[in-house]
Amino acid sequence: MDNNLIGYVSSLVLVTVGLGLACARLARIARERDDLAARLEKSAAANEELKKLALYDWLTGLPNRLLLEDRINQAIAKAQREQGRFVVLFLDLDCFKMVNDKFGHATGDLLLNQIALRLSENLRHHDTVARMGGDEFVVVAEVTTSQDISAICDKVAKSFANPFLIAEKTLAIHASIGRAQYPEDGQSIEDLLSKADDGMYNLKNGKRLDANYIMG
The missing domain is CATH 3.30.70.270 (Reverse transcriptase/Diguanylate cyclase domain)
Structure with a gap:
């Protein structure tokens, strides 16, 4: 097989593998970002609930x-x-x-x-x-x-x-x-x-x- 063709195929394989790894890394980053956003939202909701419990009557919802x-x-x-x-x-x-x-x-x-x-x-x-x-x-x-x-x-x-x-x-x-x-x-x-x-x-x-x- 022509050495030039072999070099081209090898380069194509490396590029394809590199793109696959990059896509996988981007997907992992996106998942981590979404997970962090969900945790932050949950934390904010929990903080808001704690604030409500601290300032409002548990039974009537009126200010305490x-x-x-x-x-x-x-x-x-x-x-x-x-x-x-x-x-x-x-x-x-x-x-x-x-x-x-x-x-x-x-x-x-x-x-x-x-x-x-x-x-x-x-x-x-x-x-x-x-x-x-x-x-x-x-x-x-x-x-x-x-x-x-x-x-x-x-x-x-x-x-x-x-x-x-x-x-x-x-x-x-x-x-x-x-x-x-x-x-x-x-x-x-x-x-x-x-x-x-x-x-x-x-x-x-x-x-x-x-x-x-x-x-x-």
Whole structure:
């Protein structure tokens, strides 16, 4: 066989093998890139889930105390910049323990979810509705006038105006609500929450509550 032909065939074989190896390497790099992208996406999703667990209530999806305190800090900073005002409402459900004792914790959890939903629907999108834990909720709302405060309180009260239907049970649940205004009633998170909490307990202690109170 002609030496030139042999050299040509050999070169062609080497080029073909080289191209095959290069394609295999590119395919491996592409797989590794896709695998890395998938891991990064999974890691980002996991980080987002951890962030959600850290800042939001596991049951209702509302902001928890940690995020609530951040929202109040933001409200204080904005009010200081703009000489503004906001109101903090502290809600504690009346007879919630009776609901748990009589109907079970599963019913109590469903009730808390419905209350969270009503509060969120009745208030403005930029208001904060948070769950402190147990049967306690806090609302933070920017206000300008006394009429604004009354309007916010009316919207919260509206959330409890109609009974809740839980697992074919009609429950007429109400809440004791305390109020604190910035800056009149305090200029820190602790002072505002304490003032609103005190008002809530003073109101609750003035009520006579029994088991029939929760049945609509």
